[in-house]
Amino acid sequence: MPSAPGSGFSGSVRLKYVKLGYQYLVNHFLTLLLLPVMAATALELVRLGPDELLNLWRSLHLDLVHILCSAFLVVFVATVYFMSRPRPVYLVDYCCYKPSPSFRVPFTTFMEHIKLISNNEKSLKFQTRILERSGLGEETCLPPANHYIPPSPSMEAARAEAQLVIFNAIDDLVLRTGLKPKDIDILVVNCSLFSPTPSLSAMIINRYKLRSNIRSFNLSGMGCSAGLISIDLARDMLQVHPNSNALVISTEIITPNFYHGSRRDMLLPNCLFRMGAAAILLSNRRREASRAKYRLMHVVRTHKGADDRAYRCVYEEEDDEGHSGISLSKELMAIAGEALKSNITTMGPLVLPMSEQLLFFFRLVGRKVINKRWKPYIPDFKLAFDHFCIHAGGGAVIDELQKNLDLSARHVEASRMTLHRFGNTSSSSLWYELAYIEGKGRMRKGDRVWQIGFGSGFKCNSAVWKCLRTVKTPTDGPWDDCIHRYPVHIPEVVKL
Numbered sequence: 001m002p003s004a005p006g007s008g009f010s011g012s013v014r015l016k017y018v019k020l021g022y023q024y025l026v027n028h029f030l031t032l033l034l035l036p037v038m039a040a041t042a043l044e045l046v047r048l049g050p051d052e053l054l055n056l057w058r059s060l061h062l063d064l065v066h067i068l069c070s071a072f073l074v075v076f077v078a079t080v081y082f083m084s085r086p087r088p089v090y091l092v093d094y095c096c097y098k099p100s101p102s103f104r105v106p107f108t109t110f111m112e113h114i115k116l117i118s119n120n121e122k123s124l125k126f127q128t129r130i131l132e133r134s135g136l137g138e139e140t141c142l143p144p145a146n147h148y149i150p151p152s153p154s155m156e157a158a159r160a161e162a163q164l165v166i167f168n169a170i171d172d173l174v175l176r177t178g179l180k181p182k183d184i185d186i187l188v189v190n191c192s193l194f195s196p197t198p199s200l201s202a203m204i205i206n207r208y209k210l211r212s213n214i215r216s217f218n219l220s221g222m223g224c225s226a227g228l229i230s231i232d233l234a235r236d237m238l239q240v241h242p243n244s245n246a247l248v249i250s251t252e253i254i255t256p257n258f259y260h261g262s263r264r265d266m267l268l269p270n271c272l273f274r275m276g277a278a279a280i281l282l283s284n285r286r287r288e289a290s291r292a293k294y295r296l297m298h299v300v301r302t303h304k305g306a307d308d309r310a311y312r313c314v315y316e317e318e319d320d321e322g323h324s325g326i327s328l329s330k331e332l333m334a335i336a337g338e339a340l341k342s343n344i345t346t347m348g349p350l351v352l353p354m355s356e357q358l359l360f361f362f363r364l365v366g367r368k369v370i371n372k373r374w375k376p377y378i379p380d381f382k383l384a385f386d387h388f389c390i391h392a393g394g395g396a397v398i399d400e401l402q403k404n405l406d407l408s409a410r411h412v413e414a415s416r417m418t419l420h421r422f423g424n425t426s427s428s429s430l431w432y433e434l435a436y437i438e439g440k441g442r443m444r445k446g447d448r449v450w451q452i453g454f455g456s457g458f459k460c461n462s463a464v465w466k467c468l469r470t471v472k473t474p475t476d477g478p479w480d481d482c483i484h485r486y487p488v489h490i491p492e493v494v495k496l
Helices: 007-027 031-057 064-084 106-118 121-133 153-175 200-208 224-238 263-273 287-288 308-312 332-352 354-369 396-404 413-422 426-439
Strands: 091-096 186-190 215-219 247-250 276-283 296-303 313-320 322-327 386-388 448-455 461-468
Touching: 091 153, 091 287, 091 426, 106 121, 106 186, 121 263, 153 247, 153 276, 186 200, 186 224, 200 215, 215 224, 224 247, 224 276, 224 296, 224 426, 224 448, 224 461, 247 426, 263 322, 276 426, 296 332, 308 332, 332 354, 332 396, 332 448, 332 461, 386 396, 386 413, 386 426, 396 413, 413 426, 426 448
Parallel strands: 186 215, 186 247, 386 448
Antiparallel strands: 091 276, 091 296, 247 276, 296 461, 313 322, 448 461
């Protein structure tokens, strides 16, 4: 017998309210339990009256020694607690490099260069198909050396790109925060594929004349997830060194990494990676809390390098003709999914409400005891986070995470629009995404942000930030001249 009109809708509405009631009951269980106890205690105190309460106090026979010992114990416990708890780490502000329009590489320009550089028709058709499905737009940028025919990836050109993107990001951060070189106590730089001598961190110290006792670190070879590794390293340093500021630089230098061969798995980075950089100021100084944008809540790192498949899925090597490049395995998405599962298994208990944790636990026990065919319960991370910054590694990466985490188009909008406007900027892409959310005026006090990065090794890293104040829509930054045009519709295939 057919159901009455609207019965399905009313049933779904009832199910929704049942779920909301369950979540409220579990998440506020202690409060609901304590309220009757507190009410009963208050009623009993009122019933006793002031005379009986005074007699009860006198019957305790407390003398001065007992009171002093009790007070000392309370002070001692409080001191140990405040001394042992982790120092808060604040994100004061950050800036992203905005490339000059002269560095733009529209699809037609990119394909024309490829035609002039390579005579391999199959490689040309393959890169055309990749670009059509990449999710990139017409305004992504490549460094000056890659505009030459053929590209001229010299050491001098690579250093020039590094100086361009890093110094511009730092200059903008200094202008925005009033940061002085003497105020920087810790410096962390990550760049995966370009590691010159002296290091990029030394280059920054030389340019800005930083202190001689600065604690500097230069991370290389750690892939697109290295930005969150740098944040984790800076956090650990800030736990050890009180009253300090940490400057974190995340970038990838494109100039020396253009692949000239014809292997398909090594041609992908040519089509996806573009120039970019971000400079982030972290601090554990209490006085910075008033102007800081965010507080770092958690960092969770997952490394799958013990698995040979995961270790080689993003691998720098030479092809049969001696051309060096980065090969991307066909198993990359499957391995990324496994790494994500491991990461959220650790992240879940830290951020999910108790209602979701109980559902996950009961389903896990049910699969073990009752029926192994039950599907595993995927926690609803939308209950824990207000914004998602997923590494803009490519359209397929965003699609996979949107599917696995059951996210809406709105939740992955920042990632897709960043990929469209700036391309895959490697470790700095997460900060372009955060800038997009701020540019749209969506960041409110108390909001929680989940940054998810993937990188060679294979690694999946997460960082959780809590917004400390409602962020005003910035009038500068990488999105200032185009935020009004976004979001845009991105077709699955753009015919070239």
